[in-house]
Amino acid sequence: MARYLETEVGRLRSVLLHRPGAELARLTPRNSGSLLFDGIPWVARAQEEHEAFAAALRRHEVTVLYLDELLTEVLALEPARAELTEAVLADPRLGDTLRRRVGDYLHYLDPVGLAGVLIAGLAHEELRPALGRRDGQRRGLVYTLLDTHDFVIDPLPNLLFTRDSSMWIGDHAAVASLAMRARRRETTLTHALYRHHPRFAGTPLVYEPHLEHVEGGDLLLLAPGVLALGVGERTTPAGAERLARRAFAAGVAETVLVVPIAQQRATMHLDTVCTMVDRDAVLMYPKIADSLVAYTVTRGAEPGDDPQVSGPTPFLPTAAKAMGIDALRVIDTGLDPVTAEREQWDDGNNTLAIAPRLCVAYERNTETNAQLERAGIEVVRVPGSELSSGRGGPRCMSCPLVRDPLP
Numbered sequence: 487m488a489r490y491l492e493t494e495v496g497r498l499r500s501v502l503l504h505r506p507g508a509e510l511a512r513l514t515p516r517n518s519g520s521l522l523f524d525g526i527p528w529v530a531r532a533q534e535e536h537e538a539f540a541a542a543l544r545r546h547e548v549t550v551l552y553l554d555e556l557l558t559e560v561l562a563l564e565p566a567r568a569e570l571t572e573a574v575l576a577d578p579r580l581g582d583t584l585r586r587r588v589g590d591y592l593h594y595l596d597p598v599g600l601a602g603v604l605i606a607g608l609a610h611e612e613l614r615p616a617l618g619r620r621d622g623q624r625r626g627l628v629y630t631l632l633d634t635h636d637f638v639i640d641p642l643p644n645l646l647f648t649r650d651s652s653m654w655i656g657d658h659a660a661v662a663s664l665a666m667r668a669r670r671r672e673t674t675l676t677h678a679l680y681r682h683h684p685r686f687a688g689t690p691l692v693y694e695p696h697l698e699h700v701e702g703g704d705l706l707l708l709a710p711g712v713l714a715l716g717v718g719e720r721t722t723p724a725g726a727e728r729l730a731r732r733a734f735a736a737g738v739a740e741t742v743l744v745v746p747i748a749q750q751r752a753t754m755h756l757d758t759v760c761t762m763v764d765r766d767a768v769l770m771y772p773k774i775a776d777s778l779v780a781y782t783v784t785r786g787a788e789p790g791d792d793p794q795v796s797g798p799t800p801f802l803p804t805a806a807k808a809m810g811i812d813a814l815r816v817i818d819t820g821l822d823p824v825t826a827e828r829e830q831w832d833d834g835n836n837t838l839a840i841a842p843r844l845c846v847a848y849e850r851n852t853e854t855n856a857q858l859e860r861a862g863i864e865v866v867r868v869p870g871s872e873l874s875s876g877r878g879g880p881r882c883m884s885c886p887l888v889r890d891p892l893p
């Protein structure tokens with residue numbers, strides 16, 4: 487398969503999605519906060535909404551790959567199966583006795599069953615039958631003391647936000663280093679996929695999960711060789727420096743614009759406040775449009791030198807200059823400040839470009855979508871009443887694998 491991704495808006499050819507499943511049914515009022523959801527989604531409706539999103543992409547001739555299917559395929563390969571099982575068993579919460587019992591349980595699962603557990607986790611009570619009804623010795627101390635509502639293996643309800651756990655830069659894949667505890671295990675799955683699945687054989691990795699924190703939602707491919715990287719609640723300055731160093735060394739970037747964003751939930755990633763909808767246009771939260779700044783990071787003068795850093799300078803003109811264009815057009819989220827704040831919260835900014843001037847957006851953000859259309863951007867509206875309870879929109883829910891180069 488040809489793989490290439492050097493912009494945000496080139497004609498989208500293939501994308502990695504994750505259809506939400508049993509892992510969403512793990513969310514309760516007790517755990518939703520720590521699992522990074524702002525509500526308890528109606529699972530069946532969330533699945534319908536996700537199917538509508540995937541159907542909209544297919545209607546536009548985008549090939550949709552599903553993470554659970556690729557995971558099931560890769561689990562048929564012994565090295566991948568061993569690696570993924572070990573990653574789960576490495577959780578220090580388990581202790582030796584429970585680790586052995588969980589290891590035995592996983593050992594007998596076929597690839598479909600194992601993929602299911604790796605995604606949806608394993609609840610305390612689901613393991614009980616495998617431990618014997620009254621056999622305290624087999625259960626051991628940790629299982630006995632765990633609350634019956636606890637998970638032996640934590641679920642991954644945020645896996646549907648495939649944007650964050652991996653990203654592509656040119657012909658390189660980058661596996662994220664996720665900042666939040668609830669999401670860290672997601673990258674054991676994507677890391678294994680890129681290294682073991684035959685579809686990705688030979689793909690060089692420009693970033694890996696053991697490095698400093700970088701999340702895909704913070705990365706925008708502004709133009710070939712020009713990256714913008716938000717630093718805030720998720721991606722750290724050290725992560726930005728590491729990605730810049732690696733992208734320069736791999737030859738997939740010449741300029742990295744590092745963009746500080748407020749460290750708060752509403753703006754957890756750069757793509758919650760800014761996405762590209764044309765080769766020279768961004769959709770942006772108006773409240774920050776004038777205050778956003780960028781530090782320009784370029785490669786050191788000699789091989790082995792530290793990267794050069796300049797700035798801060800205002801983001802919009804700095805980005806335009808790095809992209810080699812006169813100016814970036816800005817389309818505002820919402821209309822008035824209150825609508826803008828509401829629609830930013832509901833992922834109005836978080837559009838996914840299918841091609842220049844054609845994007846997918848949540849239908850609920852009516853004012854923002856109208857603004858886009860007034861600016862000449864065609865909007866493919868998809869439902870997101872349940873999906874948005876995880877605070878992610880069409881861009882967060884997609885990891886583009888291939889886009890055509892811009893003409």
Ligand SMILES: NC(=O)NCCC[C@H](N)C(=O)O
Pocket residue numbers: 521522523644647649650666669702703704754755757758876877878879881882
């Ligand atoms: N790129 C994005 O903004 N992704 C949305 C991630 C939402 C998820 N509940 C999280 O807090 O990580």
